[in-house]
Each structure stands twice: as C-alpha cells, then as structure tokens.
Amino acid sequence: MDQPSGGISLEIVGVSKRFLARGRMVEALAPVDLQVKAGELICLLGPSGCGKSTLLSIIAGLEPPSGGLIRAGGRKVQGPGIDRVLLFQEAAxxxxxxxxxxxxxxxxxxxxxxxxxxxxxxxxxxxxxxxxxxxxxxxxxxxxxxxxxxxxxxxxxxPAVLLMDEPFGALDALTRDKLQIELETIWAATGKTILFVTHNVREAVALGDRVLVFSPRPGRIIQEFSITLPRPRSLEHHQTIDQAREILAVLHAGQRPDEEANDEW
Known part of the structure; x- marks a missing residue:
C-alpha cells in the first residue's frame, strides 16, 4: 500500500499520454514529474494543445496515463474520487x-x-x-x-485538490478580475490545493505560488517560476507586470515558428 507523503498533496511521476488519431500515434504529453505541496496554488501556462488540460484529466482520474503514475494524498490514483474535483471553463x-x-x-x-x-x-x-x-x-x-x-x-x-481548467476564460474582463480576487480569498480561507490552467500570464502571476510553463506538444515543463510577490496581488502592479513579462518571454521562446501565440497579456 502507498504511504502518505506528509505535506505533499500530489505526486506526479513520469506521467505521459499518447493517443491514436487518424491512424497515427500522437504524443500529447511527454513524461512530467511534479510534487505539489498541500495548500499550494499552482498555475499551468502553455500553448493550446500542449497537454495541460490532459494532465488535469489524468489527475482527476477521468482518463488513464500512458505511462507513469499519480499519487494523491499518498494513494495511487486509479479513477475519479471526491478528493480531486475538476472544474471546466463551462460551468456544466x-x-x-x-x-x-x-x-x-x-x-x-x-x-x-x-x-x-x-x-x-x-x-x-x-x-x-x-x-x-x-x-x-x-x-x-x-x-x-x-x-x-x-x-x-x-x-x-x-476535496483535497481542486483542478481548474481555464474557469474564467469565457468571462468578460471585469467579471474575470473580480473572480480572481474571490478565488484567492476562498483559497486562503479553505487551504485547498489548487492546480489552475490559464492562458493569461498576469492571471497566473496574480494567483500562483508557482507558475509552470509547458512546451508545445508533446507538453513538458520547460521552466518553473516561484512567485514570491506579497498578496493580495494587483494585475496592474508593476511587480506583477514585470514578472509576467519574464514568463511571457519564456513562453514565446518555447513556441515553434509556426505556433500561434494565444497567451494573453
């Protein structure tokens, strides 16, 4: 039996994903290794199709990995569970x-x-x-x-872990900004572990303890940023903008020449 990991909420060990599309095998996610501390809020950034949402689905137990394993609270993930809840862009x-x-x-x-x-x-x-x-x-x-x-x-x-897949992506800017503030307040009050997928770089800096930048498909983590700015963080503060500019440069450097830039400033 897997043993609890103490302060570690999630352990992602060599998780990869391949699938068959139009008669050929597509590698969506290269092996990913990550440890997430209990109570962390981690933001995932990367171009469309780089496997961020796929990784959340695997963590949620909605689809199996092609390789590797995930432990949640020290136990191997083998299917859905109420300890891990996934929120989509559409409220459903x-x-x-x-x-x-x-x-x-x-x-x-x-x-x-x-x-x-x-x-x-x-x-x-x-x-x-x-x-x-x-x-x-x-x-x-x-x-x-x-x-x-x-x-x-x-x-x-x-749930111990909240998985959020661009939950504010379809909202207008004012509503989105308000919900970012409310989410941070709720996270501070509840102590949940949150993995948050976004294309908005400043949103990632404003919310995250860490920001993980993914490469184009097959997705892999190419750089990790620890965000140490004091909370609460304003989207318009110069420190937020400076940190976002640094992350944006890594995103652009990691894109293929034919990759469409869809990250938001």
Whole structure:
C-alpha cells in the first residue's frame, strides 16, 4: 500500500499520454514529474494543445496515463474520487435544478440526508457570495454567477485538490478580475490545493505560488517560476507586470515558428 507523503498533496511521476488519431500515434504529453505541496496554488501556462488540460484529466482520474503514475494524498490514483474535483471553463450545471440543488447534487449522490445537504449548500453559496440566489435557475444567472455555483458545488464536497481548467476564460474582463480576487480569498480561507490552467500570464502571476510553463506538444515543463510577490496581488502592479513579462518571454521562446501565440497579456 502507498504511504502518505506528509505535506505533499500530489505526486506526479513520469506521467505521459499518447493517443491514436487518424491512424497515427500522437504524443500529447511527454513524461512530467511534479510534487505539489498541500495548500499550494499552482498555475499551468502553455500553448493550446500542449497537454495541460490532459494532465488535469489524468489527475482527476477521468482518463488513464500512458505511462507513469499519480499519487494523491499518498494513494495511487486509479479513477475519479471526491478528493480531486475538476472544474471546466463551462460551468456544466443542471438547468432543471435550482442553484441550491445544483450545489447539493454531489452530497445527494453520497447519500447525505436532505436537511444536512441543504444546510451545507447554503453555507457554500454564502462563501461564494450567492446568498439569496438559492432558488434561482441557471438561465437566470450571469456567466460569473454560474461559475460561482460550479465552484460552490466543487467545494461543498471538501476535496483535497481542486483542478481548474481555464474557469474564467469565457468571462468578460471585469467579471474575470473580480473572480480572481474571490478565488484567492476562498483559497486562503479553505487551504485547498489548487492546480489552475490559464492562458493569461498576469492571471497566473496574480494567483500562483508557482507558475509552470509547458512546451508545445508533446507538453513538458520547460521552466518553473516561484512567485514570491506579497498578496493580495494587483494585475496592474508593476511587480506583477514585470514578472509576467519574464514568463511571457519564456513562453514565446518555447513556441515553434509556426505556433500561434494565444497567451494573453
């Protein structure tokens, strides 16, 4: 049996991914090695198709690696588990359920009594600043509000690891900036381990304890940046901009000449 790793929340050991596409084998992810401390917030940056989202799916247990292994809390990942929850760019809420029942859905699946799961749903809706919207439906919410509901639905399960795949990518700039601040506040309050995929370099600097830069496919970590700027961090502060400029240079240097630059400043 795997032994717990103490302060290590995730161990990624030689994880790679290959798949068959149009009759040929494609290497999506080169072997990746990474240790993530409990409570860290790590941002993943890289060009589209470099395997960042694939890595999150493997960590979540939604697809197997072609090579290597992942340990979460010292135990080998062999499938999905409520200790690791993945949030996508689209909130993926159930339109036939109101907000409170969307948040409580996972607790219902786990067999929790209704009164307790409704209480917990209200508690986490308050955490994401949606008190008063418990009985609203998805079509009545803005994009930012939907993402808050999705975040509450993930947090109510009390996962050790939160995996976030460009969760703010489809939002307008003002809503995105506000949710970045709220996510940092929630992370500080809950102590969750977070892996956060983004194409926005300044967002990565503002949020991350570390920023990992991936190469084009097959994706591999080409450089790691430790972000030591004091929190909270402003997107417009000169230190954030200077650090982002340094990371952006590495991103551009790592792209192939024919690679379309899609990172955001």
């Amino acid at each position: 809420l159930f339109p036939w359920l109101d907000v409170q029942h969307n948040v409580a859905f996972g607790l219902r699946q786990a067999g929790m009594p209704e009164a307790e799961r409704m209480r917990m749903a209200r508690e986490y809706l308050e955490l994401v600043h949606l008190s008063g919207f418990e009985h609203s439906y998805v079509h009545q919410l803005s994009g930012g509000m939907r993402q808050r509901v999705a975040l509450a639905r993930a947090l109510v399960l009390n």
